[in-house]
Amino acid sequence: YSLNDITRYSSGNVALLGVVPKYENDIPVSQLIVDKNPKALISEAFRTLRTNLSFIDNTPGTKIASITSTISGEGKTFVAINVAGVLAFTGKKVVIIDLDMRKPKIHKGFGVSNTVGMSTILTGLTGVDECFNNSPMENLRFITAGPSPPNPSELILSPKLDETLDYLKKHFDYIVIDNAPIGLVTDGIATIQRADFPIYVFRAGYSRKVFAQVLDRLKIESNVKNLSV
Numbered sequence: 196y197s198l199n200d201i202t203r204y205s206s207g208n209v210a211l212l213g214v215v216p217k218y219e220n221d222i223p224v225s226q227l228i229v230d231k232n233p234k235a236l237i238s239e240a241f242r243t244l245r246t247n248l249s250f251i252d253n254t255p256g257t258k259i260a261s262i263t264s265t266i267s268g269e270g271k272t273f274v275a276i277n278v279a280g281v282l283a284f285t286g287k288k289v290v291i292i293d294l295d296m297r298k299p300k301i302h303k304g305f306g307v308s309n310t311v312g313m314s315t316i317l318t319g320l321t322g323v324d325e326c327f328n329n330s331p332m333e334n335l336r337f338i339t340a341g342p343s344p345p346n347p348s349e350l351i352l353s354p355k356l357d358e359t360l361d362y363l364k365k366h367f368d369y370i371v372i373d374n375a376p377i378g379l380v381t382d383g384i385a386t387i388q389r390a391d392f393p394i395y396v397f398r399a400g401y402s403r404k405v406f407a408q409v410l411d412r413l414k415i416e417s418n419v420k421n422l423s424v
Contacts, residue, residue, distance in 0.1 A: 196399050201424055204407035208414070210251065210423035212394060213244045215274065224303040225272035229280040230332055241281045251421050252391045257364040260371045261390035265378035265406040269398040272300040275373040278394075283335040287368035290327075291337040294386060295375040296347040299340030305330060312341025316359055317350040323362050336367075347375070351382050360389075378409065384417050393422050 198211055216237055218228065229238045252258065260278060264271040275291060283289040292313055293301035302309040307328050315321040316338070326338045344350055363370050372390070374383030387393040395410060413419040 198424075200404050201397060201407045201410070204404045205410040206414075209395075209410050210247075210421070212247050212251075212423040213240060215240045215244070215270075215277075218273075225270075225276055225300050226304045227276050227280050227330065227332070227335075229277050229284070233284075238281070241277050244278060245281045245285070247423075248392050251423060257367060258369050258391040259360065259386075259389065260369060260392040260394060261374060261383070261386045262372065262394045262396060263374040263383040263387060264376050264396040264398075265402060265409055266376050267298060269376070269396050269402055271376070271396040272304065272373050274394070274396050275371050276301070276304050279335055279337075279369070279371040280330075280332060282369045282371070283330075283332045287334060288366065289335050289369045289371060290363055290367045291335070291371045291373065292363075293338065293340040293373050294351060294382065295373055296340045296343055296350070296382075297375055299343070301337055301373055302339040305337060307339065309339045309341060312339035313359075314341035314344045314347075314350065316341070317353060317355045318344065319355070323359055348382050351385055356386075377413075378406065384413070384419075387413065387419050387422075388417060391421070393419050395422060395424050397424065 218237055229241050262271050262275045279289045279291045293299050296314050311321050311326050316323055327336050372386050377383040414422055
């Protein structure tokens, strides 16, 4: 229910990036809201997250923010889309990529089709340039997950993902990755390890307290640096 639960049930040795209040209006799927009402409390909360990210790593160069959680429904896609939105507000070029190929949501949040995307890029069926989508914000683009493949874990661990990220680094200031929840599958760990900003999402009144122990596992066993919540 609170930040205290996270510090109590984990070793407590993790950066607390901020708290996003519950969005009162009903949204059918994870959507971009920071552009619609920039003065709202929730938009201010995302701006605080943006400020705190700069304390974690303020060195020059393209930054990768990789976002995950333990199970589905904790809000990671909503956080990914809106963190990308507040970063784009600063005039930086931002791209969101959907790597939750088992249960993709980014295309639903923006109301576009999911016929091509990360799965077709990683299998070599399409090039990266063929898969960009424009968002309502000028500096924000996104790549959907694409059709669900039978082998998402193998695709995420393939060298093709490194090539794709290197290509995106040449064209964008921030790459925001929406991962699969790592309590169920290990797909997300690879991109969390290579991220400048690995972000772990909990949802008050929904996430179980034992989930906080995953933070220690990520830091100790998976050697994730700069992990924040």
